[in-house]
Amino acid sequence: MRCRLIPLVLITLLTGCSALQPSGSAVPAVSSPSITLPLVASWYNGKVYYYVTTDVWPRTMAIAKGANFTPRFRDAIPPRPKPPGLKTILERIYAFPDGEQINIIPSAPEPIGPTSNNRPYSPVWQMVEVRWLMPEHQQELKSEAELLDAEAEGWVALTVTEAIVNCAVVADAEGNRLPGSQLHGLPAQPR
Template sequence: MKKRLMAGLVAGSLWLTGCASTAPMTVSLPLQQAWFNDQIVHYVTTDVSDQDMAKAMGANYAPRLRDAIPNYPKPPRQKTVIERVYGFPNGEQRNIFPSAPTPVGFESTDAAYSPIWLIYQVQWVNPNQAVELTSEGALLDAEAKGLVNIERTNIVVNCPIVPAP
């Protein structure tokens, strides 16, 4: 007899339950915040292709995630199974996601969203001019004005966006 697993999120915790059990099992995952189109979104990090980063984030080390990296050059707005996520390695601000499920959950109508992200690191040219950027558009405008440098890494992360607690 096959068991089916059901998964869901309850107050920021992932739960899995088999058909034979009525009591859900829970695990705790750190809930993170990022920007998407001037709005805060919540996400969890489950897998990272870089071992040191996986250890630091308490996530699975999953080197095969790098297999999702497309051939380059790839324009910023061209959608593939892997999406950009913009990170600020000096901690100036939250990450920026260019897509999100709309709405979050099974009724999402956003065909561009993927929870698989390729990290792009953002550095301010002059850290004294740093301001909070809250969308991919604002970030790309700042890059066009020479205010930030954006560098692609080869680090892929699985970070599903989840409902706000």
């Protein structure tokens, strides 16, 4: 009798657990856990995109950004000079350490979400510092092409750093965002 009681109790428990799961019936779904992370604005091809920073190398930058320190990111840096044809997961992110403007990214998911078809996009970025050499030409640069033109003119200097960051693009200024995410008001537009 005891052996028959165990399966009956198990079936009863499993039936009770299934009532907690969303199944299309009138049973209310249990809300999913969530977390709020700060959005960081960046320029990509003249359009503002927002990303979240979750992981960083080196430790000093991880502390400054309130992100996970990720020692293995150091292993992502290719040898210099980078051998021709060597593919890496790294993209570049152009940062203005003096705060003249928001960062510039050279790629973003297009469209944001699982249907993105932008093959160059990667959320793992190697930081490139941008410094204005000719302040009289300083202007808001809104794309990698504008930035590289400014470098060719001698207006800015680009310095590749060894900082690696994981910054997933999650939304844009037009309200497009990752499916299932909630956007609670867009941050103020940059200048």
